[in-house]
Amino acid sequence: MVIALYPEVMEYTGSSYVGDYHNGRMEGNGVYTLPTETRYEGGMKDGMFHGNGTLYFPNGSKYVASWDRGAVIQGSYIFADGLEYEEDDWTYCDHYDRRFYTEICHGLKPAGRSQLTNLDPPRTIPEGHYDCGDGFYNPLTRVITGYDGEFLRNADDDEHEWIVRTCRKGWDQITGYKPELHQQQLPRYSS
Structure with a gap:
């Protein structure tokens, strides 16, 4: 078994790997880093995630899993x-x-100081853009950039529709009452 001590950059994917190799393939334990800075730390077998391992995402979240090839x-x-x-x-x-996790952990803010996102204070969204959770989305170009301004991806039709329907936008807009957003708790009585 060979151990790579320095990151080996993969020519076609732009990913890098530091860890064990067997027969020229990632095998054993290692750290595999994607060009997006998402990082996998854990077991590998025949070039695939295998055994216990964790995916660490640039936004600080992680996915801890058991993998089989x-x-x-x-x-x-x-x-x-x-x-x-x-x-x-x-x-x-x-x-x-409808509380955010930080409100569950630390309590609600006093009246008049609403919390708009789990991150408080919320990020300032550029005019004409949406905050889609991992960056800002420009609906005119359909480009999502990270909060640091780096290109992340182009949105397909499904993601575009979801962002426009769901995410916070960087401009004020009067929306009025939307009954589809309110769950009916009690039956209505007619007289």
Whole structure:
């Protein structure tokens, strides 16, 4: 088994790897870094994630998982603030309790000081853009750039529609009442 002591940059992908090799393939333990700065630390087998390993994302979140030849067997996503995603009983920021995780941990702000995002104070969104969670989205160019201004990706039609429908925007707009956003808690009575 050969151990790479310095990052070996992969010519076609722009990724790098530091760790164990066997027969010219990543095998054993290592650190695989993608061009987006997403980093995997853990086991490898025949060039694929294998065994226990963690994906670390540039925004501070991580995905801790058990892998079998590149496929996830079991995993857990943990947000940058420490909140762990629960697939079955996910009650975070739902229609019954709309608090952000930081409000759950540290309490609500006094009246008149609403918290708009989990990050407080929220990022300033450039005019004409949306904050899509990992960067800013320009709907005219369909380009998503990181908060540092670096290009991340082009949005496809599905992502564009989701961002425009869901995400915070960098301009004020009067929207009025939208009944589809309010869950009916009690039946309505007619007289």
